[in-house]
Amino acid sequence: MPDRSYMINEIFYSLQGEGGRAGTANLFLRFAGCNQTCRKETHGFDCDTEFASGRRMTLAEILAEFRQIGPGCNWVILTGGEPALQVDRELIDALHAAGYKLAIETNGSIELPPGIDWITVSPKVAEHAIRQRFAHEVKYVRGYGQGIPKTVVQAEHKLISPAFEGNILDPRTLEWCIRLVKENPNWRLSVQMHKNWNIR
Template sequence: MYNVKESFYSLQGEGAHAGRPAIFCRFTGCNLWSGKEKHRLSADCQFCDTDFNGVNGQNGGRFKSADELAKHIANQWPQGHGNKYVVFTGGEPALQLDQALISAVKSYGFMVAIETNGTLRLPDNIDWICVSPKTTDPLVVNAGNELKFVYPQTNLNPKDYEGLEFEHFYLQPMDLSAVPKQNIIASDTQSATLKYCLENPLWRISLQTHKMLNID
């Protein structure tokens, strides 16, 4: 069974595919935080800005098989149009995404992407892998298409990831809205991120344009 918080058709707001139409499938659960505010300060990741608990979001639910969920995803794509793209996210999607679901959505013609914290092994045949480090634990997924570092983080340094095998390196200003005040290390994360990118030109800035445009 697959537990999905929400799924919806929108535009990718971040990284190399910013502006691209996509189906977003957000799984419930994460291995770095329970999703409950009472556990935030003791979690490995304390700055998550996403609700991934339960199955009560838009088009959310429990799906008994890969075929059932794949059909649910395919039905949300504009009828008669190609260039199909699905992004599996969370929480941590690697807790649920498996080979059966990848094969099922590909049978509908989708390119498959994942946004993961990189601490769990991934199934094969994912077309676009975006890793966003959130913990000091070593990455299990240390190669892919895109490394997206939320900046700044108290215990992590972007330089520690520069030798990994990724095509793109993005620095994304941290959204402070969910961060405990005692953990805020830069009051203007956009300025700090811009400064870092100018001083370290391997990195490109990634902005959360979906929030700026007020879309899902």
């Protein structure tokens, strides 16, 4: 077992609340740190994720915690912050060797190492700055009045996610996103259901 370590914000066991894998049980590995600062004025929504704090954990410690909190679960979601700042081949290979499948939620600004089983790119940078241009799903968080960019990300599933304010979804924003999908029928609505389910 390699003894590499990573800055981890939190590890928890819950259900994926959005996108094509919504409703499935997953171990969440939230990495500390992000390379963006999403604000309503610039991005249409305020980042509501605490990713600044973290503790350094080795791969062996991460795996031990997975086995303790989610025995029987074989899917891990790599999230953040921005997980691509830390995710490397060693981590991917070690988690695969331990029997896990890997999903990732990335802002797309850093190209990912190969081998991840389910890639969600949720762009938070301009299209020309997107480096991860292949994904299983691409998801744009949209506030009221924001359009859909001509995406550079190649993905089978194209999702529009209405921006929440904390745990509240403004009906105007939802209505706006429904209208976007009706006008662009190759896109699909993806609401953050975990906020309604009252889970993380």
